[in-house]
Amino acid sequence: MVVKGKLKMALVAEKEVDFKKLNLKKKEKAARKKKAQKGGDKLESNGKVEEVWEDVEEAAEDSGSDGDEEATESAPMQIDFEGIDESDSDSSAGENDQENDLEDDEDDEDIPVSDLEDLDDEEKEDMIPHQRLTINNTVALTAALKRIALPTSKVPFSEHQSITTSAPVVIEDVSDDLNRELAFYAQSLSAAQEGRKLLKAEGVKFTRPTDYFAEMVKADEHMAKIKAKLIDEAASKKASSDARKQRDLKKFGKQVQVAKLQERDKERKTTMEKIKVLKRKRQGADTETTNEADIFDVALEDETAKPSRKDRIGPNKRQKKDEKFGFGGKKRFKKSGDAMSSGDLTGFSSKKMKGGAKPRPGKARRAAKK
Amino acid sequence: MSAYKALSKSNGDKQEAPANGIKKNKQRVLILSSRGITYSRKDAKLDTKSKLYQLNELAELYNCNNVFFFEARKGKDLYLWMSKAPNGPTVKMHMQNLHTMEELHFTGNCLKGSRPLLSFDASFDKEPHLRVLKELFMHIFGVPKGARKAKPFVDHVMGFTLADGKIWIRNYQISETEPSKISTSTDSTDAKPKVKKNADGKETEISLVEIGPRFVLTPIVIQEGSFGGPIIYENKEFVSPNQVRSEIRLKKAGRYNQRAEQGVERLAKKGELGLRTNGGRKAKVDELDTGTLFA
Numbered sequence: 001m002v003v004k005g006k007l008k009m010a011l012v013a014e015k016e017v018d019f020k021k022l023n024l025k026k027k028e029k030a031a032r033k034k035k036a037q038k039g040g041d042k043l044e045s046n047g048k049v050e051e052v053w054e055d056v057e058e059a060a061e062d063s064g065s066d067g068d069e070e071a072t073e074s075a076p077m078q079i080d081f082e083g084i085d086e087s088d089s090d091s092s093a094g095e096n097d098q099e100n101d102l103e104d105d106e107d108d109e110d111i112p113v114s115d116l117e118d119l120d121d122e123e124k125e126d127m128i129p130h131q132r133l134t135i136n137n138t139v140a141l142t143a144a145l146k147r148i149a150l151p152t153s154k155v156p157f158s159e160h161q162s163i164t165t166s167a168p169v170v171i172e173d174v175s176d177d178l179n180r181e182l183a184f185y186a187q188s189l190s191a192a193q194e195g196r197k198l199l200k201a202e203g204v205k206f207t208r209p210t211d212y213f214a215e216m217v218k219a220d221e222h223m224a225k226i227k228a229k230l231i232d233e234a235a236s237k238k239a240s241s242d243a244r245k246q247r248d249l250k251k252f253g254k255q256v257q258v259a260k261l262q263e264r265d266k267e268r269k270t271t272m273e274k275i276k277v278l279k280r281k282r283q284g285a286d287t288e289t290t291n292e293a294d295i296f297d298v299a300l301e302d303e304t305a306k307p308s309r310k311d312r313i314g315p316n317k318r319q320k321k322d323e324k325f326g327f328g329g330k331k332r333f334k335k336s337g338d339a340m341s342s343g344d345l346t347g348f349s350s351k352k353m354k355g356g357a358k359p360r361p362g363k364a365r366r367a368a369k370k
Numbered sequence: 371m372s373a374y375k376a377l378s379k380s381n382g383d384k385q386e387a388p389a390n391g392i393k394k395n396k397q398r399v400l401i402l403s404s405r406g407i408t409y410s411r412k413d414a415k416l417d418t419k420s421k422l423y424q425l426n427e428l429a430e431l432y433n434c435n436n437v438f439f440f441e442a443r444k445g446k447d448l449y450l451w452m453s454k455a456p457n458g459p460t461v462k463m464h465m466q467n468l469h470t471m472e473e474l475h476f477t478g479n480c481l482k483g484s485r486p487l488l489s490f491d492a493s494f495d496k497e498p499h500l501r502v503l504k505e506l507f508m509h510i511f512g513v514p515k516g517a518r519k520a521k522p523f524v525d526h527v528m529g530f531t532l533a534d535g536k537i538w539i540r541n542y543q544i545s546e547t548e549p550s551k552i553s554t555s556t557d558s559t560d561a562k563p564k565v566k567k568n569a570d571g572k573e574t575e576i577s578l579v580e581i582g583p584r585f586v587l588t589p590i591v592i593q594e595g596s597f598g599g600p601i602i603y604e605n606k607e608f609v610s611p612n613q614v615r616s617e618i619r620l621k622k623a624g625r626y627n628q629r630a631e632q633g634v635e636r637l638a639k640k641g642e643l644g645l646r647t648n649g650g651r652k653a654k655v656d657e658l659d660t661g662t663l664f665a
Contacts (some may be wrong), residue, residue, distance in 0.1 A: 140594055140602035141498035144459040149505055150395055159395045159515050161524070162488040162508050169491045171533040180533070184540045185578060188529035191489030192544045192576050199524060207524040207546055207574070208481065215482045217581065218471060224473050 157198040163191040395514045400434035400455070406442035419443075422451065422597040429455035429596075436510050436625035437596070440465075447611045450587060451597070452506045459502055459596040463537075463587040464608065471582040480526040480544035485513040487524060487544075493532040494516070499592055499603040500532065526581060535607050537587040542578035 199206045371396020439451040453460040494504040530539040592603035
């Protein structure tokens with residue numbers, strides 16, 4: 001065995017009392033099991049238990065060597081050695097050998113699991129093969145606790161600064177992030193409040209003065225990074241909300257535009273119709289049929305519709321175009337100069353020729369004039 | 371109690387015992403990690419994973435009575451060992467959902483080395499193994515009064531909560547809104563601020579800002595000694611991450627097996643019907659087949 005120094009001696013010394021108890025317990029259990037069933041080779045295991053303390057050191061390791069096995073035997077809970085042969089294909093090779101060994105051993109100790117063994121193969125397949133069973137050696141745990149425990153009730157609060165909640169924190173669903181964190185927060189908050197009270201009662205400084213500067217857990221660069229990130233987040237949020245607003249506005253603006261156009265169209269149509277009616281009336285074709293109300297109505301509409309300007313659009317345009325581009329007749333040489341055109345001096349001005357006309361001012365000056 | 375006394379004496383922190391005879395809480399923690407952990411000092415790593423008892427010697431070398439050891443496995447699983455050197459107990463836990471301060475971008479901050487308030491869920495007092503855990507947390511995460519680099523103010527609180535069989539750990543900054551100058555000045559100057567505090571009456575509002583990191587621990591095993599000794603607690607609900615992974619793999623393999631089996635069955639069926647060119651049963655020669663009719 002390795003290093004059998006003072007540590008082990010100390011350990012043994014520490015353990016002595018418990019160990020006797022445990023041994024007794026172990027024997028009891030073994031006896032019970034013997035009765036229950038299984039081969040006679042159990043007795044052997046009882047004999048082996050005596051050398052338990054030889055291999056304490058190795059117990060922490062997971063090498064899977066002989067020492068390892070022995071170490072697991074050394075566990076104070078009853079373990080029988082059949083379990084080791086009975087290894088049900090261990091997938092996590094090399095990983096938690098020690099624990100797996102243990103759990104294998106435990107398997108036949110537990111009645112429900114052994115009962116399950118007579119299940120048919122199909123159901124067994126669905127079972128998780130590595131059902132771990134809790135070792136919970138209360139006696140040893142309390143002893144260990146007693147060994148290390150700080151006398152929290154005797155020393156002033158400022159020595160340990162630990163606060164336990166009055167009621168257990170209940171978290172219904174651990175995957176519910178918000179409520180879980182809220183419970184954690186509430187727990188710590190109540191502790192902070194209580195702690196402050198207790199510390200101040202003991203006259204211990206609590207609040208950090210604002211002018212106290214010292215090295216912080218997070219360095220300034222780190223905090224700057226966090227700040228930058230926060231700013232970034234806020235900026236991106238703002239940008240996205242702005243973009244959305246713009247998008248909405250655009251959509252809405254288009255609708256407004258379309259509505260306006262439609263309205264204008266409609267207006268034009270109605271006015272045109274009215275003009276037509278009016279024209280017919282002027283021609284006197286159906287003046288007889290119109291009654292007074294109609295006359296009044298039309299006159300009113302006329303006032304609003306400004307027909308004089310619209311009136312010109314129709315036939316006048318065609319006429320002008322015809323004049324300009326010609327309608328009917330020969331178009332050839334129409335634009336060429338002849339005696340008449342060359343004799344025409346309407347476009348000539350001696351004043352202009354002499355440079356009397358002011359040159360057009362520059363762009364800036366024109367803009368300034370406006 | 372005697373063990374506690376002995377530990378206090380062997381502690382490296384040079385502290386004078388107070389005059390009134392109350393024992394000091396003296397803790398020194400050796401923090402180490404195995405290879406494969408990047409978030410730590412690069413030089414200080416324990417090479418071995420099988421001989422963890424060496425940590426005891428290291429702890430003795432550095433006058434530490436606590437060991438806090440991170441063990442990384444396969445570059446993806448992180449285990450945390452907490453031990454009271456040299457006599458134990460030792461707790462092995464599986465660490466999950468670890469988010470470092472770097473990742474989390476929390477706005478909280480606190481003094482480096484200020485003593486934390488430790489807040490425990492009352493559930494820790496229910497079972498002996500949880501009480502052991504609580505005690506260890508208290509020793510390892512608590513900063514003893516008068517520790518060498520400790521700052522004189524309390525500005526953060528660590529929360530240990532039990533939920534779903536796991537221990538959830540959070541770290542918050544205590545921020546006091548509208549910190550009244552009067553209270554702080556009386557704090558720092560007055561020798562006996564008790565009376566004044568009560569007379570003062572008004573307290574600032576406390577709110578918390580998370581600092582990070584966050585992590586969840588699943589206790590696996592408690593050993594009686596320090597990195598050795600019999601196992602006095604083992605958690606049956608803990609499923610090793612290897613097992614989880616292997617089960618996933620097995621599930622996938624199961625799907626393949628099923629498909630392969632189906633293929634074989636189909637072949638056999640076709641063979642039965644005489645639809646395969648080689649192997650299987652030959653189809654009976656029908657007299658009405660074109661081949662036989664016009665032979």
